[in-house]
Amino acid sequence: xxxxLAISALLLLTACQQANTxxxxxxxxxxxxxxxxxxxxxxxxxxxxxxxxxxxxxQARAYITNRMKAAGYQPELQTFTGKLVKKDVxxxxxEKQGSEEIVVIGAHYDSVSLTxxxxxxxxxxxxxLHLAExxxxxxxxxTVRFVFFTxxxxxxxxxxxxxxxxxxxxxKEKDENIVAMLSLETMxxxxxxxxxxxxxxxxxxYPDRGNFLAFVANPESKDLVDLCLEHFRGVPKESLITGESxxxxxxxxxxxxxxxxxxxxxxxxxxxxxxxxxxxxxxxxLDYERLEKAAVGMEEVVKRLATPSEKES
Numbered sequence: 095x096x097x098x099l100a101i102s103a104l105l106l107l108t109a110c111q112q113a114n115t116x117x118x119x120x121x122x123x124x125x126x127x128x129x130x131x132x133x134x135x136x137x138x139x140x141x142x143x144x145x146x147x148x149x150x151x152x153q154a155r156a157y158i159t160n161r162m163k164a165a166g167y168q169p170e171l172q173t174f175t176g177k178l179v180k181k182d183v184x185x186x187x188x189e190k191q192g193s194e195e196i197v198v199i200g201a202h203y204d205s206v207s208l209t210x211x212x213x214x215x216x217x218x219x220x221x222x223l224h225l226a227e228x229x230x231x232x233x234x235x236x237t238v239r240f241v242f243f244t245x246x247x248x249x250x251x252x253x254x255x256x257x258x259x260x261x262x263x264x265x266k267e268k269d270e271n272i273v274a275m276l277s278l279e280t281m282x283x284x285x286x287x288x289x290x291x292x293x294x295x296x297x298x299x300y301p302d303r304g305n306f307l308a309f310v311a312n313p314e315s316k317d318l319v320d321l322c323l324e325h326f327r328g329v330p331k332e333s334l335i336t337g338e339s340x341x342x343x344x345x346x347x348x349x350x351x352x353x354x355x356x357x358x359x360x361x362x363x364x365x366x367x368x369x370x371x372x373x374x375x376x377x378x379x380l381d382y383e384r385l386e387k388a389a390v391g392m393e394e395v396v397k398r399l400a401t402p403s404e405k406e407s
Contacts, residue, residue, distance in 0.1 A: 127161070127223075128386075129220045129221070129224060129382055129385055129386050129389055130220075130377070130380075130382045132216065132219065132220035132223055132224075133212055133216040133217060133220050133282070133377045133380060133382075134377045135157060136154055136157070136203070136211070136212075136216035136219060136220075137205070137210040137211050137212035137216040137375070137376060137377050138210065138212075138376070138377050140153050140154050140157070141205075141210045142205055142207065142208065142209060142210055142211065143203070143204055143205050143211065144204045144205060144206070144207060144245075144247060145179045145181055145183060145204075145245070146207055148181055151183070151204060151244070154203050154204075155184055155186060155203070155242075155244075158186055158203060158219065158223065158242050159186060161223055161227070162186075162188050162223070162226060162240070165226060165227045165230050166230050167188040167189075167190075167226065167230070167240070168188070169186060169187070169188060170186075170187040170188070170189070171184045171185070171186060171187075172184065172185040172187060172260065172261060172264065174255075174260050176250075176253075176254060176255035176260075177253075177254065177255060178249055178250055178253060178255045179245060179250065179255050183244045183245055183257070184244060185241060185242065185243055185244055185257045185258075185260065185261050186203075186241065186242040187239060187240075187241050187261075188226060188239065188240045188241075189237060189238070189239045189240075190229075190230075190232075190234060190237065190238045190239075190400075191237055192234050192235055192236045192237040192238065192400070193235055193236050193237060194237070194271050195235075195236045195237065195271050195273045195402075196236065196237045196238075196239060196265075196270055196271060196272045196273065197236050197237070197238045197239070197272075197273060197274045197275075197276075197396070197399045197400050198239045198241055198272055198274070198275040198276070198349070199222060199225060199238065199239070199240050199241070199275075199276050199278070199396060200222070200240075200241040200242070200243055200258065200275065200276070200277055200278065200345050200346075201215055201218035201219045201221070201222040201242060201243070201277070201278040201279070201345075202215050202218070202219075202242070202243040202244065202245075202246030202247070202257065202258070202279075202344070202345055203215070203219050203242045203243070203244065204243075204244050204245060204246055204247050204257075205247065205375075206247040206248060206371050207247075207248075208373060209371055209372060209373055209375045210373070210375060210376055210377075211375055212282070212369075212375050212376050212377045212379060212380055213280045213281075213282045213283045213361070213363075213367055213369065213370070213375055213379070213380060214247075214279075214280045214363065214370060214371065214375060215246070215278075215279060215280060216377075217278075217280060217281045217282030217283075217361075217380060217385060218277075218278035218279050218280065218281055219242065219278075220282075220385070220389070221278050221281055221385070221388065221389040221392060222240055222242065222278050224389040225240065225389065225392055225393060225396055226240040228393055229393065229396060229397070232397065232400070234397075234400035234401055235400065235401050235402060236273065236399070236400045236401070236402065238396065238399075238400050241261060243256075243257035243258045243261065243345050244257040245257040245260075246258065246344065246345055252347070256345075256348060257345075258277075258345035258346075258347075258348035258349070259348040259351070261348070262348040262349045262351065262352050262354065263348075263352065265352070265354070266352040266353070266354075272349065272354045272355075273355070273399075274318050274355055274356075274357075274399050275345075275346055275349040275354055275355065275356035275357070276322070276346070276356070276357055276359060276392075276395070276396075276399075277344045277345040277346035277356060277357070277358045277359065278359055278392075279343070279344040279345070279358050279359065279360045279363070280360050280361050280362075280363040280367065280370075281307065281359065281360065281361055281385060281388055282361065282380035282381060282382070282384075282385040283304070283361045283366060283367040283369070283379065283380060283381065284304060284305050284329070284361065284381040284384045285303065285304040285305065285366065286303055286305050287303065287304075288302055288303060289302055289303075290302070290303055290304040290366060291303055291304035291305075291362070291365065291366050292365045292366065293365060294365075297334075300332055301330075301332070304361070304362070304365075304366035304367075305329070305330055305384075306329060306330035306331055306332050307326075307329055307330070307331050307332075307359055307360065307361060307388055308331075308332050308333070308334060308358075308359070308360050308361070308362050309322050309323060309326075309331060309332070309333045309334070309357050309358070309359055310333070310334045310336065310346075310357065310358040310359075310360060311333075311334075311335055311336075311346070311355075311356065311357045311358070312335070312336065312337045312350050312356075313335055313337060314350070314355060315335075315346075315350070315355040315356055315357055316335055317355075318355045318356070318357055319333050319335065319357055321395075321398065321399070322357055322359075322395050324398075325394045325395045325397075325398045326391045326392065326394065326395050327390075327391045327394065328384075328387035328388050328389075328390055328391025328392075329384050329387050329388050329391065343358070343360075343363065344358045344360070345358075346358045359388075359392070367379075
């Protein structure tokens with residue numbers, strides 16, 4: 095009797111595990127998903143994803159790859175190991191080929207340890223997938239690359255093992271002409287409550303309600319920020335030009351290091367979101383109506399960057 099019960103329990107457990115399994119990379123096309131469904135898959139079904147949760151990191155890679163293949167893109171994997179990471183990890187690169195001038199749109203797909211990473215950074219990945227799928231049929235003058243970075247989170251952040259560092263360094267070694275890099279970083283948390291938005295000490299003149307997206311850049315990228323602000327629509331927007339540590343909180347900093355212009359597009363993360371780097375960074379905490387508007391607004395920004403004016407050509 096005990097043996098029968100044990101077998102029944104094992105079969106039930108196996109069935110439950112199979113029901114929650116995310117498919118591995120496959121040649122079978124995957125249906126296009128909405129912003130919310132993407133976040134729920136990455137931060138709900140898959141959950142924490144980083145080299146410490148290697149199987150989940152690989153599931154996230156497979157999910158992104160399947161989505162991009164279904165949209166008509168061919169994947170390029172930049173595989174590496176490093177001082178801190180001993181297993182093979184991968185940057186995922188998908189390209190719409192154009193001129194030698196290159197626009198990079200990027201988001202990191204890993205999450206920090208012990209968190210499901212809905213805002214940080216399933217939200218950015220969801221927007222990047224949306225952009226790639228919606229713009230696949232567009233004809234651009236410049237080459238556009240959609241790049242999904244690994245190893246953005248600690249302990250890899252700002253190290254030689256950071257995915258965007260590995261990628262930006264290769265671009266520089268190949269003397270590639272990257273004219274713009276946009277980093278999609280924590281884009282899904284919003285609040286209309288007074289006092290819901292904080293800023294670094296000494297920074298004044300900004301709203302105290304966390305209902306906007308921030309476009310953050312170094313002084314060398316000011317022209318790029320201005321162009322983004324001119325063409326972005328959807329949710330309120332603010333900009334910050336800084337070379338300080340607050341501006342180096344995502345993957346665009348790797349491109350600054352090698353002399354490329356870059357902008358971080360963000361909900362400002364821990365300056366607004368109380369769930370930042372916590373187990374409570376779950377899909378139900380995000381504002382999908384505004385995240386969807388932000389994604390649609392970014393379409394026009396990418397179109398403008400990919401098709402320069404005659405003055406810029």
